[in-house]
Amino acid sequence: MKIKDKYKVREMAGEHVVIMQGHHGKDLTKIISLNESALYLWRAIEGSEFNVDRVAELLAEHYGIDDEVAHRDAARWVDKLEECGLIE
Numbered sequence: 001m002k003i004k005d006k007y008k009v010r011e012m013a014g015e016h017v018v019i020m021q022g023h024h025g026k027d028l029t030k031i032i033s034l035n036e037s038a039l040y041l042w043r044a045i046e047g048s049e050f051n052v053d054r055v056a057e058l059l060a061e062h063y064g065i066d067d068e069v070a071h072r073d074a075a076r077w078v079d080k081l082e083e084c085g086l087i088e
Contacts, residue, residue: 001078001087002049009034009042018042018086032084037063041077052078 007018016039020030034042044058055074060067081087
């Protein structure tokens with residue numbers, strides 16, 4: 001999977017966000033706020049193919065957490081990306 005190229009992280013009022021524009025004239029614009037770890041992961045995988053295992057490796061390496069916790073957190077993060085339609 002890969003983050004869709006049309007989505008970019010922007011900084012607004014000191015927050016890092018992804019803005020998803022509405023479609024067909026409907027006001028469905030969503031703003032997704034990224035915390036520190038979500039921003040780290042986004043930047044680490046942006047523009048490349050990844051899977052849950054790769055995200056778990058990044059978490060374990062960067063934060064020094066055990067593999068089980070890293071994999072659980074990675075799966076939740078990827079699920080949220082999918083839920084928001086940010087990956088293909």
